[in-house]
Structure formats: structure tokens, C-alpha cells
Amino acid sequence: MNRILSVVVNNRSGVLNRITGLFLRRGFNIQSLTVGTSETEGQSRMTIVLDVDDERTAEQVIKQLHKQIDVLKVSDITDQPIVARELVLIRVNSPLQTRSELTALIEPFRASIIDVSRDTVTIQAVGSPEKVDALIFLLHPYGIKELARTGLTAFVRGTDVAAEAPRPYRNRVLSI
Amino acid sequence: MGVDLKPSAKTCTSVKPLMNGSRMLVEALKREGVEVIFGYPGGAVLTIYDALYDGGIPHILARHEQGCIHAAEGYARVTGKPGVVIATSGPGATNLVTGIADAMLDSLPLVVFTGQVATQVIGSDAFQEASIIGITMPITKHNYQVRDVSELPRIIREAFHIATTGRPGPVLVDIPKDVSNAMGWFEDQEEVHLPGYQPTVIPHRMQIRKVLDAIRTAKKPVLLAGAGVLHARAQDLLREFAERAQLPVVNTLLGLGGFPASHPLFLGMGGMHGSYAANKALYEADLLINIGARFDDRLTGSLEHFAKSATVAHIDIDPAEIGKNVPTDIPVVGDAGEALKMLLEERPEPGDVAEWLAELGEAKRQRPFWYHDSDRELKPQRLIQMIHEFTGGGAIVVTDVGQHQMWAAQFYPLEEPHRWVTSGGLGTMGFGLPAAIGAQLGRPDALVVAVLGDGGFQMTMQELALLKEYNLPVKVIIVNNQALGMVRQWQELFYQGRYAHSIIPNLPDLVKLAEAYQIPGYRAKTPSEASEVLRRALAEPGPVLVDCWVTPGENVYPMVPPGKGLHEMVGVTP
Ligand SMILES: Cc1ncc(C[n+]2csc(CCOP(=O)(O)OP(=O)(O)O)c2C)c(N)n1
Numbered sequence: 097m098n099r100i101l102s103v104v105v106n107n108r109s110g111v112l113n114r115i116t117g118l119f120l121r122r123g124f125n126i127q128s129l130t131v132g133t134s135e136t137e138g139q140s141r142m143t144i145v146l147d148v149d150d151e152r153t154a155e156q157v158i159k160q161l162h163k164q165i166d167v168l169k170v171s172d173i174t175d176q177p178i179v180a181r182e183l184v185l186i187r188v189n190s191p192l193q194t195r196s197e198l199t200a201l202i203e204p205f206r207a208s209i210i211d212v213s214r215d216t217v218t219i220q221a222v223g224s225p226e227k228v229d230a231l232i233f234l235l236h237p238y239g240i241k242e243l244a245r246t247g248l249t250a251f252v253r254g255t256d257v258a259a260e261a262p263r264p265y266r267n268r269v270l271s272i
Numbered sequence: 273m274g275v276d277l278k279p280s281a282k283t284c285t286s287v288k289p290l291m292n293g294s295r296m297l298v299e300a301l302k303r304e305g306v307e308v309i310f311g312y313p314g315g316a317v318l319t320i321y322d323a324l325y326d327g328g329i330p331h332i333l334a335r336h337e338q339g340c341i342h343a344a345e346g347y348a349r350v351t352g353k354p355g356v357v358i359a360t361s362g363p364g365a366t367n368l369v370t371g372i373a374d375a376m377l378d379s380l381p382l383v384v385f386t387g388q389v390a391t392q393v394i395g396s397d398a399f400q401e402a403s404i405i406g407i408t409m410p411i412t413k414h415n416y417q418v419r420d421v422s423e424l425p426r427i428i429r430e431a432f433h434i435a436t437t438g439r440p441g442p443v444l445v446d447i448p449k450d451v452s453n454a455m456g457w458f459e460d461q462e463e464v465h466l467p468g469y470q471p472t473v474i475p476h477r478m479q480i481r482k483v484l485d486a487i488r489t490a491k492k493p494v495l496l497a498g499a500g501v502l503h504a505r506a507q508d509l510l511r512e513f514a515e516r517a518q519l520p521v522v523n524t525l526l527g528l529g530g531f532p533a534s535h536p537l538f539l540g541m542g543g544m545h546g547s548y549a550a551n552k553a554l555y556e557a558d559l560l561i562n563i564g565a566r567f568d569d570r571l572t573g574s575l576e577h578f579a580k581s582a583t584v585a586h587i588d589i590d591p592a593e594i595g596k597n598v599p600t601d602i603p604v605v606g607d608a609g610e611a612l613k614m615l616l617e618e619r620p621e622p623g624d625v626a627e628w629l630a631e632l633g634e635a636k637r638q639r640p641f642w643y644h645d646s647d648r649e650l651k652p653q654r655l656i657q658m659i660h661e662f663t664g665g666g667a668i669v670v671t672d673v674g675q676h677q678m679w680a681a682q683f684y685p686l687e688e689p690h691r692w693v694t695s696g697g698l699g700t701m702g703f704g705l706p707a708a709i710g711a712q713l714g715r716p717d718a719l720v721v722a723v724l725g726d727g728g729f730q731m732t733m734q735e736l737a738l739l740k741e742y743n744l745p746v747k748v749i750i751v752n753n754q755a756l757g758m759v760r761q762w763q764e765l766f767y768q769g770r771y772a773h774s775i776i777p778n779l780p781d782l783v784k785l786a787e788a789y790q791i792p793g794y795r796a797k798t799p800s801e802a803s804e805v806l807r808r809a810l811a812e813p814g815p816v817l818v819d820c821w822v823t824p825g826e827n828v829y830p831m832v833p834p835g836k837g838l839h840e841m842v843g844v845t846p
Contacts, residue, residue: 106468117409152595156595159591165469168467
């Protein structure tokens with residue numbers, strides 16, 4: 097099962113190494129990890145998607161993260177109303193004959209073509225991991241030459257929005 | 273920090289002095305109250321050594337950096353104070369690695385300073401460059417590389433704070449050569465500001481009450497006490513609690529001494545070579561209260577069978593230990609001493625346990641540790657008993673790792689805390705002799721006995737030089753079975769007696785070796801010789817080495833075979 101952790105860390109050299117080293121040493125699997133600056137100077141926010149067997153492992157991961165001196169806050173946001181996004185770049189075969197077809201195909205994904213060459217186009221899409229998966233699935237038949245996903249970045253929705261969100265939506269990753 | 277307009281005494285008088293990073297280090301160590309440094313010089317710490325040259329803090333020069341770090345561990349174990357180590361970059365730093373890992377697993381407070389190549393050349397594979405930060409990240413509680421001399425006082429203060437609070441552990445500070453050379457203003461550090469490090473010391477009263485509720489209804493309770501009790505200096509509270517709640521007590525290997533061995537409620541050490549009564553209690557309990565132990569696999573045996581019918585309460589200052597190995601019903605995060613205080617405040621009442629206590633008492637009486645004694649051969653167990661007798665049970669016992677360690681744990685019952693120094697979690701051969709040196713330095717007036725195997729002794733025997741040099745009256749006793757005994761035992765039991773590289777018959781002459789290091793050496797091959805020689809050795813005012821030739825093929829029993837449950841012990845009776 098996947099758990100999404102939002103982790104605030106001191107932005108010090110080596111901190112990423114401490115986190116990944118911890119995962120290596122304890123044999124925890126990371127599905128994806130993104131890191132970048134946060135709203136507070138000197139602090140970074142990591143979004144870690146974990147692949148764990150059970151609740152106990154998830155709990156252990158969180159406790160071990162807490163033990164790191166440079167870790168300021170760990171929240172398991174899996175079951176909270178969150179906004180979660182991933183960016184993908186896909187370079188796909190696109191001879192002129194199929195180009196308009198492709199453009200139509202990616203339209204509903206609100207993806208865009210950001211680079212064009214004679215035989216390929218590069219598509220950029222932003223969305224939930226499920227949306228990105230779906231796009232990749234649809235593009236496969238055209239021949240994917242290169243693909244880069246950023247991994248998930250996420251945080252909890254603003255409280256007022258969360259309160260308004262209909263109940264069924266609260267318990268899963270919103271994919272709008 | 274807010275602006276304080278009232279001038280405090282401090283701000284009025286303290287003029288920040290200008291000095292180089294090395295002097296700052298020495299100054300900061302003095303302010304931390306450091307009594308002794310274990311170290312070894314080299315290129316990247318020359319300026320630091322130059323600052324040490326002016327004195328102020330005694331420095332012990334071990335003969336190998338591994339000696340430094342184990343000595344610091346021994347010192348920390350018996351004093352409760354942080355052990356301080358200095359080594360140079362590259363090989364000096366990497367030689368510390370085993371001891372750092374050992375201190376991490378056994379929760380010993382160390383502050384380790386390593387030299388590093390100059391900041392400008394870090395990353396260029398400069399002479400004697402090793403990424404000790406990268407290497408020690410998984411084996412330290414925290415580590416730092418100092419990038420600017422102005423950070424040094426703060427980092428040192430934080431390092432000591434982190435090493436000694438919460439669950440103690442090793443902290444490493446890597447100081448590039450240009451930083452220890454650079455001039456800066458020394459700023460006294462009072463407070464630490466570490467928002468990411470706030471150990472929970474005071475437990476939750478609700479949880480404490482749950483523990484007491486469980487005790488009231490339990491019919492077969494057992495209290496497992498680990499080294500957390502010793503770190504908290506809470507042995508008296510533990511005893512009072514066990515007595516008031518009528519709980520039988522099992523110690524972990526590292527918890528020994530935390531509860532008086534002669535106490536009627538004491539069942540002995542649990543685990544792989546623990547007592548029958550202790551393991552019976554752990555296996556059959558309906559309530560297991562763990563205080564300050566981490567459910568190491570050498571204690572639990574197969575987890576599949578461990579404490580299966582028990583409600584488990586776990587009191588630990590490190591929340592990550594709770595539920596890590598054993599599912600826990602009543603988690604209590606906090607310091608062992610604070611938890612015991614609160615448990616006592618909340619008035620513990622025993623359950624209906626008379627029958628259980630009688631049953632365990634009977635098990636203890638009927639199934640003590642045993643061995644076949646002999647008048648001709650010196651049995652290692654007998655040797656330990658003699659040491660116990662001749663030291664009146666009052667020595668600080670330091671061991672290495674292997675069979676002799678287990679025999680020492682079994683046959684040297686401890687009544688008092690902080691007299692047992694052993695490498696538990698990492699099981700580091702070579703630990704014993706340097707750790708004994710550190711223990712003696714920490715407790716100059718105590719009788720320190722180092723009980724070592726002939727194998728482990730040879731891993732750090734160069735440290736014998738320190739005994740004479742610093743006049744440390746350590747009694748070094750080699751339990752010489754001419755084998756890597758514990759390995760030999762496993763090969764006998766689990767590899768059909770195929771003794772692959774575990775028999776070492778051609779040892780150096782240990783008596784001559786002692787003499788070469790200018791300390792008296794004795795040898796004993798029979799019980800009567802041992803009796804005479806040990807008395808003489810213990811009467812000696814200075815250091816001495818005793819080479820005891822024990823029965824080579826002796827095994828440690830009882831034993832929980834690897835992968836088995838605590839109820840599957842073998843060798844419980846002769
Ligand atoms: C550094 C290190 N290497 C290897 C081992 C594996 N090991 C555990 S006990 C043991 C034998 C120890 O022999 P000795 O020191 O003679 O003690 P004895 O068991 O004979 O009492 C060995 C090799 C270890 N614990 N530590």
C-alpha cells in the first residue's frame with residue numbers, strides 16, 4: 097500500500113542523504129520523493145510516497161523520520177484531503193500524419209506540447225499520478241522515446257476548502 | 273530570542289575572545305566539563321593538538337583509534353558522562369567506525385571529533401580524505417561538518433546536548449583543517465535551539481495508569497528491565513516499584529546491575545543464554561512490562577513465539593523502539609526514571625500473583641546455571657566464580673565478546689549498577705581491553721577486572737601499553753580456550769563439528785607479552801593454580817595480566833538455538 101508523507105526538514109547540506117540513507121538502512125521502499133523549498137526560509141518540504149506492507153511499517157518509518165534531528169515535522173497525509181500533483185514530460189513519436197490526432201488526444205488532459213521536432217513532440221502534463229498514468233497509457237501506441245516524471249508533490253488542502261469538500265472526496269487523493 | 277533590555281551579568285562581563293578554531297574546541301570542551309580526551313593525532317588535527325599542548329584537559333593516547341573509541345565507551349558506561357574522542361581525517365576517522373556503531377547500538381553518549389581536509393579541497397580525493405559524514409550517517413545519532421569557524425561553539429554545544437539527552441548516542445563533529453586554523457570570536461553557548469529534537473521525558477499519566485491497571489489484573493506479570501533504567505540512574509526506583517507491584521524482574525544483558533542479583537524477585541538475564549526462570553517468565557507471562565529495553569533478537573528469540581499470551585507494555589524514551597519488533601498494547605514514551613516515579617505516585621497494587629511467584633522461584637531454584645566442575649581442568653565458569661568470590665562481587669567487570677562474555681554474565685552476579693561493561697548490540701570483539709581502560713579512567717578508585725577471550729584480546733591487545741603508561745591497575749584476565757570459542761560452539765552444534773578457522777592453538781606467550789609491556793603476567797592451568805594466581809593478581813596494586821588456560825571444548829548453556837523460541841532452550845540441566 098502507498099502512504100503519502102509530507103515532511104518538513106531543515107534545508108541543510110546532507111539532509112536528503114540522511115533521509116534516503118535511513119530508508120536504505122531500514123529497508124523501506126520509496127515510490128517517489130520530491131523536495132524543494134517551502135514557505136519558510138531555511139526549510140524544505142519533501143513529499144515521500146512510501147510503499148509499505150502494513151500500518152506498522154508506516155508507523156515505524158514515521159517514527160524513524162522523527163528521530164532525525166533535521167526533520168521538523170512529519171505528517172501522514174494519505175487519508176487527508178490533499179492537493180497532489182505530479183508533472184510529466186513525454187517525448188513521443190509523432191510523424192506529421194498523427195500530429196493532429198495526438199493534439200486531440202492530449203486535449204482532455206490539459207496537457208500541452210512544449211517542444212516539436214521533425215519526428216517527435218514533447219508533451220507536458222500536470223495532474224494526479226492516476227491522470228499521468230492514463231496519459232502515458234494512451235500515448236504508448238505512438239512510441240514513447242523518453243519519459244520523465246517528477247514524482248508526487250502534495251500538501252493538505254486549505255481547511256475551509258476541506259470542510260466544504262463532499263465527504264467521499266475527503267478520504268482519497270483528489271484528482272481534479 | 274527576544275531583546276532583553278535588562279543587562280544580565282553575562283552580557284556585561286563577557287567579552288567575546290578572539291581565538292582559532294582549535295582553541296575554541298578546547299575552550300568549549302572545558303566548558304562542557306570534559307575530564308579526559310581519548311585521541312590520536314594526525315595531519316588534519318595538528319592545530320587541535322597544538323591547542324591541547326597547553327594542557328587543561330588530560331589526553332589519553334591509545335595505540336589505535338579503535339582503542340580510543342572503545343575506551344571512551346567504557347568511560348561513558350561507568351560514569352554516565354559523554355566520552356570524548358579526537359582522531360585525524362581519513363584512516364584516523366575510519367578506524368573509529370566500529371566503535372561508533374557499537375555506541376549507537378548500545379546507546380552510549382560519545383562526542384567524536386574528526387579532522388577533515390580543508391574545505392577548499394573537500395571532494396577532490398585529497399590526501400587522507402574520507403567522507404566520514406557519509407560513512408557515519410547511519411551509525412550516529414547525528415553528525416556535523418563544520419563549515420565556518422563561527423559555527424563551532426554552537427555545534428559543539430549541540431553535539432553534547434544531543435549525545436547526552438533523550439536516548440544517548442554518539443555524535444560526530446567533522447572539522448576541516450582550515451576551520452580549526454581559522455580565527456573567530458568565541459561565543460559562549462547557553463541554550464540549544466533544536467526544534468527538530470525534543471525528546472519526551474515525562475510520560476503520559478494516562479498510559480502509566482493503564483500499566484498499573486494491567487498489573488492489578490495480571491496473574492503472570494514480568495518486568496523486563498534494560499539499560500534504559502541505568503541511563504536514568506533509576507535502579508532504586510525500579511526496585512521499589514518491583515517490590516510494591518510484586519513483579520518478578522528479568523534483566524537484559526545490558527541491563528545487568530540495574531536490579532540486585534540476590535533479590536528474591538530477580539530471575540536473572542533473559543535471552544539466548546539467559547536463565548531458565550527468566551525465559552520461562554518471558555514466554556509464559558500474561559503481562560510483560562518492558563522498561564528501557566529494545567527487544568533485541570538475542571533477547572526475544574523467535575518473535576513468532578515471543579510473549580504470545582502477554583499484554584505488552586513498553587516504556588521507552590525512544591518512541592521508535594515501541595512496536596518496532598514486538599506489537600505493543602500499552603506504549604509509554606518517556607524516561608525510565610520519570611516513568612518509575614509516576615508509577616510509584618499512582619500507587620501500584622499487585623495482582624493475584626502468589627502462585628506465579630512461587631512457580632518462578634521454584635524454577636530458579638531447580639534450574640540454575642550449571643557446569644561440570646573439575647579439579648584437574650580449569651572450567652571457565654569456575655574461573656568466573658572465583659573472580660566473583662575474590663573480588664567480593666564488587667568489581668567493575670568489563671568483557672569482550674564470546675563465550676567468556678556469557679559466562680561472566682551468568683556467573684558474576686551484580687548487586688550494583690554501572691559495574692558491567694560489555695558490547696551487546698554490535699557484539700564487538702576487541703572492545704574489552706580498551707573499554708576497561710576507559711572504565712578505570714572514569715572510576716580511578718574502583719577495582720576493574722577485564723575478562724577477555726584470547727581471540728578478542730588479540731584484536732586490541734596493543735592497548736596493554738596504556739596500563740603501565742598511565743598506571744591503570746586493571747586486572748586483565750584472559751579466558752584462554754585457544755579457540756574462537758563462541759564460533760567453535762556454533763560449529764559444534766550447527767555445523768557438525770567442522771571447525772573452520774575457529775581453533776587458534778599458537779597463541780603468543782601471553783605472560784611474556786605482559787612482561788614486554790612491563791606489567792606482571794601470570795598463568796594458571798588448574799583450579800588451584802587459578803585460585804592462587806588470582807589472589808595474587810588482585811592483591812597487586814598495579815595492572816596485571818593473568819592467562820587462564822581453561823577447558824577448550826566447553827560450551828555456554830543453556831541456549832536458545834538460533835531461530836527458536838525462548839521455550840525451546842537446550843542444555844537447561846546437566
Ligand atoms: C569484530 C568481530 N569479529 C567477529 C566476530 C564473531 N565472533 C563472535 S564471538 C567470536 C569468538 C570470540 O573468541 P574469543 O575472543 O576467544 O572468546 P571466546 O568465545 O572463546 O570466549 C567471534 C569470532 C565478532 N563478534 N566481532
